[in-house]
Amino acid sequence: MKKTSIALSFSILILLSACTDSGIRGDLDQVLNDTFEAEEEYRKVQDDLEKREKAEQELFADIMALTQEEQDKVAEQAQEALDSADERLAFLKIEKESMQLAEEKLAEMDQVIEDAEDESVKSDVQALKAKMQERFTAHADFVVAYEKLVGHQKELYEMLKDEESKLQTLQEQATEVNEQNNVVQQAVTKFNDLTKQVNELKDNTLEKLTDS
Known part of the structure; x- marks a missing residue:
């Protein structure tokens, strides 16, 4: 049986430290940091989730190496794999809730957009918000796909x-x-690509606000 690769690699959204400047730059920094902090639980479970994935992958390989005469051991290790899959779903739930909280924080950016008097600044912040929303949507799509994957693995x-x-x-x-x-x-x-795009857009927007 073909061994499946289930390890995932996520880029982390790196934001600047909170800025004490007043005005749009300071307000935007605050929203970005609120969003970043809301993703803390998501970042915390990444190592645990990856460890479970790797261990489960090795366990699956061990199962495939057993013979039909070792069915008792196959059943025992298959149950271990099932337990591991359930643990992954629990970590995924934490990750999902953390990202949903961060997405809720994104609504704070609407006030920054409303307060921006310069149309160029308003447009830049709107574009940043849209790209961040696209990233959250991509993560939600990932969660659905991952849950379906775990379902298929548990059936196996x-x-x-x-x-x-x-x-x-x-x-x-x-x-x-x-x-x-x-x-x-x-x-x-797709999620990693959007994370990079968000970081680039965020850096460019903050740089413009600093220079203005």
């Missing part, structure tokens, strides 16, 4: 526990896992 682990499962059925389920994993990786790439 359940099949492995059942000694009556046919090899063809296992192979078909593994194919579904691999196909959904590709969807997840595409979602990760």
Whole structure:
């Protein structure tokens, strides 16, 4: 059976320290930092989630190396994989809630846009907000894809526990896992790309405000 790759890599949104300047620059800095701080729980669970993914991947490889005569051990390790999948979903829930909180903080930027008198500044901040919203939407899409992936993986682990499962059925389920994993990786790439775009746009916007 083809081994699936489930490790994810996320870029972290790096923001500047809070600025004490008054005016639009200071207000925008505050909103950005509020958003960044709201993502703290998301950042905290990344290491734990990655460790579970790697350990589960190794466990899956071990299961595939066992013979039919070792079904008891297969069932035991498949249950371990199921427990690990549930732990990943718990970490994902924390991550999801953290990002949702950060998205709510983004609404604070509407006041910054409203207060901006310079149309160029207003346009820049609106573009930044739109790109940040696009990033949050991409993360929400990732969550949906990842939950579906874990669902397919859990179905596969359940099949492995059942000694009556046919090899063809296992192979078909593994194919579904691999196909959904590709969807997840595409979602990760899109999220990382948008994170880079947000950082670039944020830096350019703050630089303009500093020079103005």
